[in-house]
Amino acid sequence: MNLIDYPRWPSLARESILNVPADIRNVKVNIDGRVIDYSGEVDSVVITGMGGSGVVGDIVSDLCWFWDCKVPIIVSKNMRLPRRLSKPLVIAISYSGNTAETIMSANEALSRGYPIIGVTTGGKLSTILSNKGVPVVLVPKASAPRYGLPSLLYPTLIILERFGIASVANELESGISGMERALKAIDEAERLAGELLNAIPIIWVGESRRGVGIRFKNDLNENAKYFAIVSIIPEGAHNDIAAVTTKQVGLRHIAIMGPNDYEGRYLETLLDVVSSFGAKPLVVKLEGSTPLESEMYGVTFLGITTLVLAHLLNVEPISTLPIDRLKEELDKRKLFPV
Amino acid sequence: MNLIDYPRWPSLARESILNVPADIRNVKVNIDGRVIDYSGEVDSVVITGMGGSGVVGDIVSDLCWFWDCKVPIIVSKNMRLPRRLSKPLVIAISYSGNTAETIMSANEALSRGYPIIGVTTGGKLSTILSNKGVPVVLVPKASAPRYGLPSLLYPTLIILERFGIASVANELESGISGMERALKAIDEAERLAGELLNAIPIIWVGESRRGVGIRFKNDLNENAKYFAIVSIIPEGAHNDIAAVTTKQVGLRHIAIMGPNDYEGRYLETLLDVVSSFGAKPLVVKLEGSTPLESEMYGVTFLGITTLVLAHLLNVEPISTLPIDRLKEELDKRKLFPV
Numbered sequence: 001m002n003l004i005d006y007p008r009w010p011s012l013a014r015e016s017i018l019n020v021p022a023d024i025r026n027v028k029v030n031i032d033g034r035v036i037d038y039s040g041e042v043d044s045v046v047i048t049g050m051g052g053s054g055v056v057g058d059i060v061s062d063l064c065w066f067w068d069c070k071v072p073i074i075v076s077k078n079m080r081l082p083r084r085l086s087k088p089l090v091i092a093i094s095y096s097g098n099t100a101e102t103i104m105s106a107n108e109a110l111s112r113g114y115p116i117i118g119v120t121t122g123g124k125l126s127t128i129l130s131n132k133g134v135p136v137v138l139v140p141k142a143s144a145p146r147y148g149l150p151s152l153l154y155p156t157l158i159i160l161e162r163f164g165i166a167s168v169a170n171e172l173e174s175g176i177s178g179m180e181r182a183l184k185a186i187d188e189a190e191r192l193a194g195e196l197l198n199a200i201p202i203i204w205v206g207e208s209r210r211g212v213g214i215r216f217k218n219d220l221n222e223n224a225k226y227f228a229i230v231s232i233i234p235e236g237a238h239n240d241i242a243a244v245t246t247k248q249v250g251l252r253h254i255a256i257m258g259p260n261d262y263e264g265r266y267l268e269t270l271l272d273v274v275s276s277f278g279a280k281p282l283v284v285k286l287e288g289s290t291p292l293e294s295e296m297y298g299v300t301f302l303g304i305t306t307l308v309l310a311h312l313l314n315v316e317p318i319s320t321l322p323i324d325r326l327k328e329e330l331d332k333r334k335l336f337p338v
Numbered sequence: 339m340n341l342i343d344y345p346r347w348p349s350l351a352r353e354s355i356l357n358v359p360a361d362i363r364n365v366k367v368n369i370d371g372r373v374i375d376y377s378g379e380v381d382s383v384v385i386t387g388m389g390g391s392g393v394v395g396d397i398v399s400d401l402c403w404f405w406d407c408k409v410p411i412i413v414s415k416n417m418r419l420p421r422r423l424s425k426p427l428v429i430a431i432s433y434s435g436n437t438a439e440t441i442m443s444a445n446e447a448l449s450r451g452y453p454i455i456g457v458t459t460g461g462k463l464s465t466i467l468s469n470k471g472v473p474v475v476l477v478p479k480a481s482a483p484r485y486g487l488p489s490l491l492y493p494t495l496i497i498l499e500r501f502g503i504a505s506v507a508n509e510l511e512s513g514i515s516g517m518e519r520a521l522k523a524i525d526e527a528e529r530l531a532g533e534l535l536n537a538i539p540i541i542w543v544g545e546s547r548r549g550v551g552i553r554f555k556n557d558l559n560e561n562a563k564y565f566a567i568v569s570i571i572p573e574g575a576h577n578d579i580a581a582v583t584t585k586q587v588g589l590r591h592i593a594i595m596g597p598n599d600y601e602g603r604y605l606e607t608l609l610d611v612v613s614s615f616g617a618k619p620l621v622v623k624l625e626g627s628t629p630l631e632s633e634m635y636g637v638t639f640l641g642i643t644t645l646v647l648a649h650l651l652n653v654e655p656i657s658t659l660p661i662d663r664l665k666e667e668l669d670k671r672k673l674f675p676v
Binding site: 234333 | 388390392402406409410415416420422423456478538540545555556558560563566567570572575576577579582588603606607609614615643653661663664673
């Protein structure tokens with residue numbers, strides 16, 4: 001099994017944080033005579049990015065259910081920023097630095113005068129922001145954006161720490177332990193992938209682990225070329241579950257179980273009901289002693305599972321031809337002004 | 339074809355707004371010596387609710403891409419309210435009034451001292467809020483929560499108008515025209531439903547019509563007992579689309595096309611790429627001269643389509659046995675403190 005960059009994840013996490021400016025709160029950027037001051041008060045954090053870069057926002061949002069982050073985290077996956085922000089900090093994440101949607105959002109943030117920080121391996125985003133004196137965290141590369149996730153996530157966590165949004169420093173090592181633990185669970189990943197062969201997965205996951213569910217779906221899409229459904233609990237208990245009596249074929253239920261708290265017991269109950277209708281749900285327990293550890297365990301373990309699945313399906317995991325073709329076609333039609 | 343309550347939607351919309359207090363900005367509620375003043379400034383609107391009630395938040399959120407609403411709309415589908423809200427108005431929507439998650443959220447809003455308004459047909463939510471002097475909009479009933487959508491949506495729009503969040507009054511009638519237009523398109527709904535037989539639908543929809551996509555999925559779940567995937571553009575262009583080369587079988591692509599703006603052209607390009615890989619996507623155009631009209635056309639037309647699909651599948655559309663069983667089981671295990 002080729003694990004691509006997964007064995008490098010612990011080192012990607014560690015290396016990626018070296019480029020976060022220690023004095024980021026002292027930054028003052030002068031754009032066309034208007035000063036954007038990074039020492040000012042922040043009343044929300046907008047994390048803007050797409051796909052493998054955008055999932056960083058989902059993961060941070062998950063962690064903030066546990067960490068009691070000081071301001072709301074707004075996840076934006078769009079070319080437009082949310083409206084009516086008051087005093088946001090914008091973190092614009094684009095692995096390649098060439099994601100048109102994220103560059104458009106970053107430009108909008110600049111024109112609105114918000115403090116913004118880029119996290120990227122380079123590209124246009126880096127050039128545009130650096131040219132204006134806006135801080136950019138340059139991070140190490142991987143074989144494709146999704147395989148470089150720790151390079152994008154860890155600097156984002158450090159930024160949250162520097163801005164006093166969340167106290168993350170104590171948990172960073174535990175997150176790496178989560179990755180290492182998952183790298184030892186290849187046998188389990190192989191068993192799980194085998195169960196997903198010739199199926200359309202329905203992923204049940206609690207609200208506080210939403211990012212793990214979305215990332216699993218994305219990895220299924222990109223590595224295994226698999227469509228999958230993500231149903232977030234409790235909302236999915238009010239609609240998706242009604243379809244468990246379906247006449248559709250080929251579905252396979254899989255649940256991502258977080259801590260055995262209120263939400264966990266809700267999901268357990270839901271799985272019992274799903275089972276009572278004849279489905280046999282698979283269960284993945286998120287192991288770890290801290291929120292970051294179990295989150296990173298889940299993301300890594302399920303990512304590796306999708307690589308195994310690609311292998312079993314005899315599909316090439318790295319290339320994503322339809323995404324490439326769409327980008328070409330959008331360029332050809334001049335849809336993006338960047 | 340039994341259209342259940344759909345033919346009543348125009349009258350449900352009109353009747354449901356009669357109970358919205360005209361003087362809602364003058365309300366002052368005294369709870370344990372603390373005064374909650376509804377005339378104060380509001381810097382966000384949280385719409386909390388689940389399933390058929392929760393989708394009201396998604397629809398309002400869609401409309402606010404067009405309407406330039408004065409504050410952010412936060413859609414909450416959970417038993418916990420989002421953290422770190424500053425001066426929110428909370429609209430708690432529960433069709434039955436007995437949705438445990440929404441009651442828990444409403445109680446949290448009260449304990450945090452936020453102005454809150456209930457929208458419901460009655461139930462515990464109505465009792466709890468009324469007993470404290472909190473305004474409740476009582477609305478007419480339907481055969482099940484999802485068939486009463488206009489009863490929940492229209493009062494919410496009026497509340498936004500009264501609070502100066504959005505100027506909706508001019509569009510209310512056009513929304514009803516959208517419903518009526520969809521009720522005349524039964525033949526088209528029948529054709530579309532026929533195309534979805536024995537399939538797992540993949541619904542492509544732009545961010546500004548996200549609510550129409552989610553509602554279509556929910557109606558597929560509940561009426562036709564069908565699982566379905568919703569992929570929001572542009573985000574889905576960075577992951578889901580990679581799976582179009584899949585070896586999975588039984589998938590059927592369907593796109594909901596909003597206005598022919600930037601997002602619309604993006605979605606069109608995506609469909610061309612999907613087609614170039616051999617899929618034959620179905621397209622539903624949202625017709626209407628205002629944002630509310632095309633939104634309501636889409637919600638109504640696609641809802642009726644799922645009723646036709648249920649009919650073709652010979653499944654009973656109204657009952658949702660797994661949801662009932664889950665509620666019983668959650669009650670039995672005393673998971674909800676309400």
